[in-house]
Amino acid sequence: MKYLFLVLLMYSNSIWSQSNFDKAEKLFKENKFEQAQAVFETVLKTNPADLKTIEYLGDIAGRNKSWDKTIIYYKKLVQLKPSEANYHYKYGGALGMKAKESNKFKALGMIDEVKGAFEKAIVLNPKHIEARWALIELYIQLPGIVGGSQSKAIKYSNELFRLSPVDGYLSKGHIDEYFKRYAVAEQQYKKGIAVGNSKVGYQMLANLYKNKMKEPEKAKSILEEYKNRER
Numbered sequence: 258m259k260y261l262f263l264v265l266l267m268y269s270n271s272i273w274s275q276s277n278f279d280k281a282e283k284l285f286k287e288n289k290f291e292q293a294q295a296v297f298e299t300v301l302k303t304n305p306a307d308l309k310t311i312e313y314l315g316d317i318a319g320r321n322k323s324w325d326k327t328i329i330y331y332k333k334l335v336q337l338k339p340s341e342a343n344y345h346y347k348y349g350g351a352l353g354m355k356a357k358e359s360n361k362f363k364a365l366g367m368i369d370e371v372k373g374a375f376e377k378a379i380v381l382n383p384k385h386i387e388a389r390w391a392l393i394e395l396y397i398q399l400p401g402i403v404g405g406s407q408s409k410a411i412k413y414s415n416e417l418f419r420l421s422p423v424d425g426y427l428s429k430g431h432i433d434e435y436f437k438r439y440a441v442a443e444q445q446y447k448k449g450i451a452v453g454n455s456k457v458g459y460q461m462l463a464n465l466y467k468n469k470m471k472e473p474e475k476a477k478s479i480l481e482e483y484k485n486r487e488r
Contacts (some may be wrong), residue, residue: 281297349378446458463475
């Protein structure tokens with residue numbers, strides 16, 4: 258009888274936890290992040306190793322730019338399931354944002370871990386596109402003296418091209434734009450648009466026209482072109 262009672266208790270707790278998870282997930286998808294967080298935290302008390310709950314809490318903390326909390330949640334994911342590429346990618350991203358807002362000395366001490374997390378994501382999932390984008394951004398923004406490298410950024414851009422020509426062209430354009438090769442960047446973005454017709458490509462080209470090449474009319478025109486294609 259005692260055994261039966263324990264089984265029923267565990268079953269009812271499981272049902273309660275799932276019901277609350279569903280409620281929290283619905284709130285999250287409705288962009289009610291504060292309410293979702295409160296319910297997810299309740300779920301986590303009942304099931305402290307639930308990967309999806311931890312990931313949602315990390316995502317909410319990231320939206321709030323609470324990078325210390327975000328790092329704690331994503332690090333927990335990496336510890337619980339080290340074989341999941343996306344957990345390493347998210348952990349590296351949170352570390353990177355923390356480093357960006359830290360003083361230079363602290364940031365320098367975090368670079369290897371940030372880089373390592375993205376590289377691990379690629380090892381676990383050789384087709385991981387977002388991790389390559391993150392490494393491109395890291396290598397073009399870091400000063401050469403602490404590991405920045407245009408050639409390494411181009412290497413990952415070439416890898417992206419083999420996986421997704423659209424991402425390949427857009428990443429090459431992004432590198433060219435960063436190093437002020439605006440005319441070359443313009444052509445790369447146009448190639449990306451021709452291949453994929455993606456909203457991101459149009460936005461990147463429009464931003465180049467508006468913010469770097471000081472041609473607001475061209476920016477307006479390219480966004481209009483995208484809207485017309487979507488109709």
